[in-house]
Amino acid sequence: MPESLLDNRISPITASDEEIHAAVHGADLASFLPALLPALAHALGDDSLLVEALRPDGDLIRDETAGLDADQQAEIRRLAVEVLIDVRDGRRAFVTGGADRNDDGHQGGGGTDDARLGASDDHIRRLMSHSTGEDIGAEYVPLMREELSVTGEDLRAPTWRAADLAPDRSFPVAIIGAGMSGILAGHRLKQAGVDFVIYEKNHDLGGTWLENTYPGCRVDVSNHVYSYSFAQRNDWPYYFSPQPELLDYFRTCADEFGLREHMRFGHEVTSMTWSDDDREWTLDVDGAEGESTHRASAVISAVGQLNRPNMPSISGMDDFAGASFHSAQWDHDVDLAGKNVVVIGAGASAVQFVPHVAEVAGHLSVLQRTPNWFVPVPNYHHPVAEGLQWLFRHVPGYAQWYRFWMFWRSSEGLLAACAVDDDWDDSSLATGAANAELRELLEQWLFLCYADRPDLHDTVRPMYPPASKRIVLDNGSWSTTMKRDDVTLDGTPILRIEADAVVTSDADGHETRHTADVIIYATGFQASKFLTPMKVVGSGGRDLHDVWDGDARAYLGVVHPGFPNFFLCYGPNTNIVVNGSIIYFSECEVHYALGVIEMLLREGLASADCRQDVHDAYNVRIDEGNLKMAWGVSTVNSWYKAESGRVAQNWPFSLLEFWQQTRSPDPGDYHLT
Numbered sequence: 001m002p003e004s005l006l007d008n009r010i011s012p013i014t015a016s017d018e019e020i021h022a023a024v025h026g027a028d029l030a031s032f033l034p035a036l037l038p039a040l041a042h043a044l045g046d047d048s049l050l051v052e053a054l055r056p057d058g059d060l061i062r063d064e065t066a067g068l069d070a071d072q073q074a075e076i077r078r079l080a081v082e083v084l085i086d087v088r089d090g091r092r093a094f095v096t097g098g099a100d101r102n103d104d105g106h107q108g109g110g111g112t113d114d115a116r117l118g119a120s121d122d123h124i125r126r127l128m129s130h131s132t133g134e135d136i137g138a139e140y141v142p143l144m145r146e147e148l149s150v151t152g153e154d155l156r157a158p159t160w161r162a163a164d165l166a167p168d169r170s171f172p173v174a175i176i177g178a179g180m181s182g183i184l185a186g187h188r189l190k191q192a193g194v195d196f197v198i199y200e201k202n203h204d205l206g207g208t209w210l211e212n213t214y215p216g217c218r219v220d221v222s223n224h225v226y227s228y229s230f231a232q233r234n235d236w237p238y239y240f241s242p243q244p245e246l247l248d249y250f251r252t253c254a255d256e257f258g259l260r261e262h263m264r265f266g267h268e269v270t271s272m273t274w275s276d277d278d279r280e281w282t283l284d285v286d287g288a289e290g291e292s293t294h295r296a297s298a299v300i301s302a303v304g305q306l307n308r309p310n311m312p313s314i315s316g317m318d319d320f321a322g323a324s325f326h327s328a329q330w331d332h333d334v335d336l337a338g339k340n341v342v343v344i345g346a347g348a349s350a351v352q353f354v355p356h357v358a359e360v361a362g363h364l365s366v367l368q369r370t371p372n373w374f375v376p377v378p379n380y381h382h383p384v385a386e387g388l389q390w391l392f393r394h395v396p397g398y399a400q401w402y403r404f405w406m407f408w409r410s411s412e413g414l415l416a417a418c419a420v421d422d423d424w425d426d427s428s429l430a431t432g433a434a435n436a437e438l439r440e441l442l443e444q445w446l447f448l449c450y451a452d453r454p455d456l457h458d459t460v461r462p463m464y465p466p467a468s469k470r471i472v473l474d475n476g477s478w479s480t481t482m483k484r485d486d487v488t489l490d491g492t493p494i495l496r497i498e499a500d501a502v503v504t505s506d507a508d509g510h511e512t513r514h515t516a517d518v519i520i521y522a523t524g525f526q527a528s529k530f531l532t533p534m535k536v537v538g539s540g541g542r543d544l545h546d547v548w549d550g551d552a553r554a555y556l557g558v559v560h561p562g563f564p565n566f567f568l569c570y571g572p573n574t575n576i577v578v579n580g581s582i583i584y585f586s587e588c589e590v591h592y593a594l595g596v597i598e599m600l601l602r603e604g605l606a607s608a609d610c611r612q613d614v615h616d617a618y619n620v621r622i623d624e625g626n627l628k629m630a631w632g633v634s635t636v637n638s639w640y641k642a643e644s645g646r647v648a649q650n651w652p653f654s655l656l657e658f659w660q661q662t663r664s665p666d667p668g669d670y671h672l673t
C-alpha cells in the first residue's frame, strides 16, 4: 500500500501472462490507449514502439477512440502485453525512473540521471506528437514538459533562494486563503525560503473542496489533470473523483509540503492597506481571539472566485416557513427524506446534487431559468478501471503520459469551437461554423436523452450558442432525473415565494405552485465581485473596489496599478470555459508572482507597481479577445460577465499564451522603487 496519496512508487511486474493480458484488455476506455505506446517507448528508451500506423487521428482526439479503429486498438494492446511480459522476464528493462518517489530499486528505479531527466526536447515532442496524432509545435514542448513532469521532476520550482539573493532582508509575505492556490503559493514560497503566513477564514484548509459538501459534489475536470503538475497522484479512484477525495489530496499536499504550521485558521483578512512611506502592507485580521494587525512586504490573494454565495432576491423569500440553504452551505441537518423539495437554479452545482436529492425527496421541483448545454461523458461517475490502475502502478511515467494526453485533448483545440465567425449571419444560436457544428453534436445528445419525452424539448433546449455559459458534463443522470414521475422541471420564471411554496408563472400568466418543505438555492456565486468583502486600499489611499467600480481588471490577471506587491490568483480574466484547468492557471500565476518577488530581492527593491499604460493596453486586448468568443457576444445570463456586461472572468486565448506571458516579469512593465 502506498504510504501517501502522492506516493507514486512503481511496483515490479510479477503478474502472470493472463493477468497482464487482463490488465491491458480490461480497461473500459479506449482513451487510455493513445498514451500507452509513447509511455512504453519512453520508459524503455525504445522508439520502435512508435508505430506510425498506430497513431491516433489528431482531428478526432476528443472522440473516445481518438480515431483508432478496432484493429489498431488490438495491435496496441498486443504490443503492450508483449513488452510488459518481456520486462517481467528480464528481456527488456525500463530505463526511466518513473515518478519521483521511485527509490526502491524496482524496475522503474534503474534509470541513469540522463534518462531520469527525460529525453531531449525533440524526443519528447516526437512522443507527444505520436500520442496526440498532431504535430505538436516546438513552442509547446517546454510547457508540456512542465505539465507532464514525467519523471516527477518539478520544473516550475523556484531556482533561487531568498537567503542567497538578500541574506539580511526580512520579506514576510501574507497569503490570503488556504485553498488550492494558497497551498500552491505557500509551497513555492517555502521552496524559495521566503517567510510567509497563510490566513484562512475557515476552520481548515481546502477552500472550495472544504466548503462544498453537497451530495454528488465531484470535480468536473479529469482528475489526472486537476492536480498539481509537481504533486501528481497516480491512483485517483475515479476519473472525476468525489469531493472528499479532492479534500484529502489538498490536505495531503499541505502536510507533505510542511504548510500547516504556516496556516492561521479561523482568521479572516478584512482589510489590507498599502503604506507609501513604509512600502509594505498592513492587514487587519479577524480571528477567534479578536482583531489583529499584521505587516507584510507582499500579499498574495488566493481567495478564489466562486465561493461567496449568490442569493437571489425573490419576492416573499423571507416569508418561507421551511428550511432553506445555499448549495455551497449545505445544511446536512435538514432531512430531505419524503419532503417536497424545490431547487432554484440548474447550473453545474445543481446538476451534481439534484439526482441525489431526487432519490430521497417525496417530490422535487427544479426551477430552471436557463437550460444548460451538456456534453456526454460516459465515465463521469466511473471508478478508474482496474487495468488502467495496474498500468499506472507498473509502467514508469504512464500516469504522467495519460495526464498529458487528457490535458492535450481538453486544451487548445476546443477554443475554435467557441470562436465568433465575423461572416456568420445570426449569432443567437451559434457564433460560427465550428460553433454550429458543436451545437449540432450537443443537440443530438440532448434529443437522445429526451427522445421519449418530447413534452420537455422546449424546456431543455438551450436557445443560445454553446460555450456562452459553462458546458456541463453529463452521463445521462440529469435527464434521467428530469424524467422521473416525482420530479417536475419548470422553465418558467419565478413569481414569488410563499410560506410553503414557490410560485412560477408562464408567458400567459398561468401560475404553478410548487409546494415546498425545503428550498435549496443552487444560484451560484458572486463571481464578478472579486475580493469582496475584503477592503483593499493601495497607493495614495485608493480603494480597489472603487477603482474597479464593479468591473474588475488586472494585468495578466495577477497585478494592478497602484497596488504594489499585491498578487492575485484566479483574478480577473483567468477563468477558462472549455480548455485546461484552474490549477494550471494558478501554477502560472504563482510562478509569475514569485518572479516579481525574486526581482525585488535580487535588485534590492522595495516595491513593484504595475504601469497603468501596460495594464490598460493589456485589457484592451483581453476585451477584444473575449468579444471574439461565444461567451463574449452572447446575451444569455452567465456568471462570466460583470454587471457592466463586460467579460471580467474569462481568458480568451490559448493555454500556451497564458504560460508564455507569466514566464517571468518584464521590469519595464513596472514602476520599481
Ligand code: NAP
Binding pocket: 217, 218, 219, 220, 221, 306, 312, 313, 344, 345, 346, 347, 348, 349, 350, 352, 368, 369, 370, 470, 494, 522, 523, 524, 525, 637, 638, 639
Ligand atoms: P451557476 O452555474 O452560476 O448556476 C446558478 C443557477 O442559478 C443558474 O441556473 C442560474 O440561472 C440560477 N439562478 C441564479 N440566480 C437566479 C434567480 N434570481 N432566479 C432563478 N434562478 C437563478 O452556479 P453553480 O452551479 O454553483 O456553478 C458555478 C460554477 O462553479 C460552475 O460554472 C463551475 O465553474 C463551478 N463548479 C464546478 C464544479 C466542479 O468542478 N465540480 C461543480 C459546481 C460548480 P441562469 O443560468 O439563468 O443564470
